[in-house]
Amino acid sequence: MKFLVLCLGNIGPEYADTRHNIGFMVADYLAAKFDAPRFEIGRHAFTTEFKHKGHTYVLVKPTTYMNLSGKAAAHWLATLKIPVENMVVVTDDLALPFGKLRLKGQGSAGGHNGLKDIQATLGTDVYARLRFGVDANFPKGRQVDYVLNPFSADEQIELPTRIEKAGDAVLAFGSMGLERAMNVVNVK
Numbered sequence: 001m002k003f004l005v006l007c008l009g010n011i012g013p014e015y016a017d018t019r020h021n022i023g024f025m026v027a028d029y030l031a032a033k034f035d036a037p038r039f040e041i042g043r044h045a046f047t048t049e050f051k052h053k054g055h056t057y058v059l060v061k062p063t064t065y066m067n068l069s070g071k072a073a074a075h076w077l078a079t080l081k082i083p084v085e086n087m088v089v090v091t092d093d094l095a096l097p098f099g100k101l102r103l104k105g106q107g108s109a110g111g112h113n114g115l116k117d118i119q120a121t122l123g124t125d126v127y128a129r130l131r132f133g134v135d136a137n138f139p140k141g142r143q144v145d146y147v148l149n150p151f152s153a154d155e156q157i158e159l160p161t162r163i164e165k166a167g168d169a170v171l172a173f174g175s176m177g178l179e180r181a182m183n184v185v186n187v188k
Contacts, residue, residue, distance in 0.1 A: 002056045002080065003174045004087040005030070006073050008114045010148075011063050019134040020066060020147040023090040025159075026132070026166045027059045033167065043079075044072040055174045058082070069114040070121025077122075088128040088173045089118060090166065092147060096133025098155050099162035101169055103130050103185040105178050128178050130169050130185070132162070 009015065009024030016024075031039065034050035039061065046061040058080060062072035069089075077084060088103075091114055096102055106126040109115035119125045138146035151159055172181035 001054075001174070002058065002082050002086065004058050004060060004073075004076055004080065004082045005170055006060045006062070006069070006076070006087060006089045006118075008066060008069055008089060008091040009061060010065050011061075015148065017150045018148050019092050019151060022092045022132045022134065022163075022166075024061050025163055026090045026170065027061050029163045030057070030167045030170065031059055042076075044075050047076070052171055053175050057170070057174060066114040068117055070117040070119075073118050074121050084122060084124065084127050085178075088130055088170060089115065090130045090132065090170065091115060092134045093131035094134060094136040094143065094147070096131060096135070098133055098135040098151075099158055099165075100133035101130060101166055101185050102133075103128065103169055103173065103178070103182045105182070128173060130166060130173070132166055 007023035007027035009021035015021050031048050034052060036048040036050040039046040039048045044062055044064050046063060047058060049056055049058045060072055060076050062069050064071050077087060091112060095110060105128050108125065109119055115129065169185040172184055
């Protein structure tokens with residue numbers, strides 16, 4: 001079985017370590033953990049894949065910038081003939097405390113422009129999304145600055161462990177299925 005892991009972020013070195021790029025960080029972690037081939041540039045994304053427990057995971061890092069993430073989702077789902085129920089989107093979430101994970105199978109975009117575009121492009125809100133909490137520790141009107149800045153020094157200490165847990169959640173989605181994975185991921 002094949003799974004599409006759409007890891008949201010923005011391309012370019014100026015965005016590399018920002019909160020908005022947590023999806024890219026999870027993709028890089030999984031690629032390194034499983035010795036995946038180097039990410040290659042493809043249409044609308046950098047991609048690579050790895051195998052784990054008989055399943056293939058295709059890691060997709062869109063090159064469209066966050067607000068057009070739906071282009072990459074639609075293209076790679078169609079090209080690889082992966083059904084939308086086998087896709088999980090990894091993204092940041094301001095509504096969750098730092099490092100908290102929430103796996104869901106459908107729902108609103110919650111104000112997240114990447115999720116809004118995926119839903120508009122695919123025409124559905126029924127797809128798995130793994131939300132990685134980045135907290136909302138910013139003054140009113142400073143949301144964009146907050147998500148486009150690096151994690152705090154204290155957060156950076158915990159970040160590798162939190163990214164590993166997010167990687168485990170992606171693997172649980174593939175090996176257990178959405179419902180069982182939600183029961184494991186969402187209780188932590």
